[in-house]
Amino acid sequence: MNAALPPSLALVGAGKMGGAMLEGWLSIGLPPHAVSVFDAHPSDAIQALCAARGLALNPQQIAPPAVLVLATKPQTLEAVAPLVEGIVSPDTVLVSILAGKTIADLLRRVPTVRAVVRAMPNLPASIGAGATGAFANEAVTEEGRARAHALLAANGIVEWLPSEDLIDAVTALSGSGPSYVFHLVECLAEAGAQAGLPPDLALRLARATVTGAGRLLEASDLGADVLRQNVTSPGGTTAAALEVLMGEGGMAPLMTEAVAAAKRRAEALSG
Structure with missing residues (x-):
């Protein structure tokens, strides 16, 4: 197991991108017992993966995870925010791959969280050949950044950005x-x-x-x-x-x- 991987992780949104990221994490040694998956309408493939690997799918209650990866559609942030707020603690690092949703947008809807990483992967992440641009706010510690990097790098290259303002350009270039x-x-x-x-x-x-x-x-x-x-x-x-x-x-x-x-x-x- 990669030493930088978090001891516990929640994935909210297990569609094509979230599911691809999940498979990448498992492939580099993230223990299945450390993962909880939340998806309102999980695909047959995600249900089968969770059953085969012993992943918790839509558990009623979990301890606050070290990292929560938010991988829903950006238009669903308002609806999914109460679920996220009920899972996290002030020590949780929130990694969001929601296009267009800024750190300020996320903090308004999930006020318990302080440390946020915005990331934009792309579809080749599904075969481990993705390109991801990422930005961490000042509340993300060195350990938190290392954990986020280990997760994102499971699916391809990661480029850390000096400013959040560049995320939209990354979305337009490599994301799309x-x-x-x-x-x-x-x-x-x-x-x-x-x-x-x-x-x-x-x-x-x-x-x-x-x-x-x-x-x-x-x-x-x-x-x-x-x-x-x-x-x-x-x-x-x-x-x-x-x-x-x-x-x-x-x-x-x-x-x-x-x-x-x-x-x-x-x-x-x-x-």
């Missing part, structure tokens, strides 16, 4: 980013079909191209710009395509606009 990549696959496959390939073949090639490029980027010490240049021969086919993608109105301004829109939406979810 996997969807942008999935849409890239869709667009690439459609372009291949328009170029004459059978649609199913175009989709298989598009998936393999994007996942292969990602694996190459991860394995290489070279930057994305250098890798791009390495496969772009002057006057070649790739150069012709990049003239479009890197031209006026191409991918860069579209991505900037998309991330800005996601950031505005994250900001609108506060309160």
Whole structure:
């Protein structure tokens, strides 16, 4: 067991992200008896996991946990806050992955808590390849931060932020980013079909191209710009395509606009 893992933990919200995080914690040695899971409508998969591993699912009463991870939808904060308030103590570290909900929002609704970590993971956390941005308020001790880090790092990389103000930008970039990549696959496959390939073949090639490029980027010490240049021969086919993608109105301004829109939406979810 990782020595930094908390001695007790409550997970409130065991949907896709909460469930993926839970599986990551168990995989690195968090004892099942240390975990309590709360979910108003647990999926069959979560019920089966809790039964198989001996996790407490929706217990009537628990001792205040060292860490409580809040992983519900941000729109449900008002409804779930009384449950959280009834579980925690002033010594509990609250780790929230609710998009848009600030530390001030959380403290207003869960006044017993003092130490809060805001974090934004992303969907690849479900396969241990996530990217999480996190910020801890001043009440989080070194031990509390280490415990939060151990939990978040079970599902991928963790980047600690110097300011809470940056969380919404992280949400827009890496939090929502996997969807942008999935849409890239869709667009690439459609372009291949328009170029004459059978649609199913175009989709298989598009998936393999994007996942292969990602694996190459991860394995290489070279930057994305250098890798791009390495496969772009002057006057070649790739150069012709990049003239479009890197031209006026191409991918860069579209991505900037998309991330800005996601950031505005994250900001609108506060309160």
